Amino acid sequence: MSLTILIVDDHPMTVDSYVNLLSDDSFDTTEPTFLKKYNCETAYKTMLLMEKQNSKIDFAIFDVNLPSYEEANITDGIDLALTIRKTHPLCKVLLLTMHTEAFIVNRIIKSINPDGFISKSEVNFESFPDICKKILKGEVIYSDEIIKSQKKLTHRNLNWDEYDSQILILLSQGVKTVNIPNHIPLSMSSVEKRKANIKSNLLLEKGGDTELINKARQLGLI
Structure with a gap:
């Protein structure tokens, strides 16, 4: 079974790290195909092109903070996630962020309902592949900081x-x-x-x- 993974982060070394972690026998499948992008523009155009070609994206990993694509009004990873929900509705979405302010977290959860939402401070080389595997199997994974932040509004x-x-x-x-x-x-x-x-x-x-x-x-x- 093929597996196409889109990874978007403005730090190429981070993208390569994710690829290496997910290439190390992480999935019971043929070797994944990785689409590596570093800004909103290239990621957005890739999603639209693959939709036009009827090519699937199984898993998308977005950093929340990304260089914007003003021409299409795509300002960050949140907008990319909203887009891929429309272009590839079966795609699993993982968001990674350094910002866990309650209002931002609440906005993302309500508008996107991501399959995974992780604070970067809580993920490491060991946990990252496990998180991705669980998401692809249908689990919803939110890290402790994200859950704690969400509860601030609820409380x-x-x-x-x-x-x-x-x-x-x-x-x-x-x-x-x-x-x-x-x-x-x-x-x-x-x-x-x-x-x-x-x-x-x-x-x-x-x-x-x-x-x-x-x-x-x-x-x-x-």
Whole structure:
């Protein structure tokens, strides 16, 4: 049985390390075919080309932080994962990240529902092949840091969706409320309602954007 694995990371040595780890009799199959990509553009074009050719991708491994492909509005590994869910719906998806902030983790899980989601600080040469084998066999593998981060929102009974997460992240990046509709497809009134809801959940007392962001950072949400 053939096995095609797409690996995308902007560090070629990291990609080669993954290939070496997965080439060492990791799978009960013929030797895997590896597609090695280092940025969003080449990965995105590869996915579209293989869809056009009716060629399958069985397993995709994406770093979350990647050089963007602005022409296609593909900014990171999250967008690549969303794309491959459409172009290759049977493909297993593993995301690797250095960022485990609760809002980012929650956004990824809700929008992509990846088969694997791992903090890079928790994976090593020994565990990586085992994680990949389990995912290909149908298991869903989230690392401890990812689970812990996800629970931060659950414990506070905060029902955030992707837009709520993006609003808070944009505010933390210094984007003014009036400019947020330029970044996400929401009206000004929707942004203001969502922002008010976020504030009511996070701030017991009234406060401005600075107090909101400080509280979110204090809670480990961003």
